[in-house]
Amino acid sequence: MHIPDGFIPYWQCAIYYVILIIALYFASRWARNNLDEKRIPLMAVLAAGIFAIMSMNLPIPFGTSGHMVGGTLVAIVFLAPEAAILVFTVVLLIQALLFGDGGITALGANVLNMAIIGGGVGLLTFKGLKNFIGKYPAIGIGAWLATFISAEFCAIEMIIAGKFPLIIGLTSMGILHAFIGIIEAVLTVIVIYVLEKYRPDLLAWNRKRKSNELVI
């Protein structure tokens, strides 16, 4: 889902950069209030893990491949899409400058899709469903929906850029990412399950519960 340079006209890239700057303002404000020193290593390790897993493209139907993105993972671990914005700005900047994966001019659009939309949709879906279907199914559906919706946002950006036709763009991105979303769902559930098993203290949902109990 990494948009390269050249797909989006520069004036539109500028708009996405403005969104990125506003997002980074809110993300740093979140960090100043919530990111304690104990969870810094987790954030750094998640960034490296996301960088690594993005190299592991798995085959899906139609001679296509896809990899985990991780926006939902970061947003649920910290219960904040702001955390995903920080992590993805770092990862996507490195990928754009050093590895030619995703354009530097498209950085704003790529953070918008993968972190703001991806993290936001994943977290909201999780929060909305967890009390009805349980934590892990809610994570899986959140991760799948995050992949699907962010792909459609990416398609819309490409349509606005005049690169994809409306129907073909939405259909093609939608169908392919419906499959890629399965990869995202399975891996997101596994990583959060492992963290819950070995380092439950790092997951924001365990901290929230504790502070609520104190309040009650």
Added chain:
Amino acid sequence: MEKGNKYLIIMGIVLCIVIACLSPFLASADPDGLEKSAEDSALSEDAAVSVVESPFPDYTLGDSKLGEIVALIIGIVITITLGFGVAYIVKKHD
């Protein structure tokens, strides 16, 4: 740093390096979702350009599998370092 976080970092880096070693052999070379949609949209392959010249284009270093592994490991080290740096700058100040 507390012991649990040292363990987290070590396990995290080990897992990333395992992925880096497997990826060049296992990862699918098929176009990804966006590339395939660009094909479906009959978008010319020349549409994608590079504004900056990256030192490791497409995660390669030379044209060997070993080079790909090295490029990925360099990326992992830079990402975790910058991740620490950014998180440390924006962290909660008591």
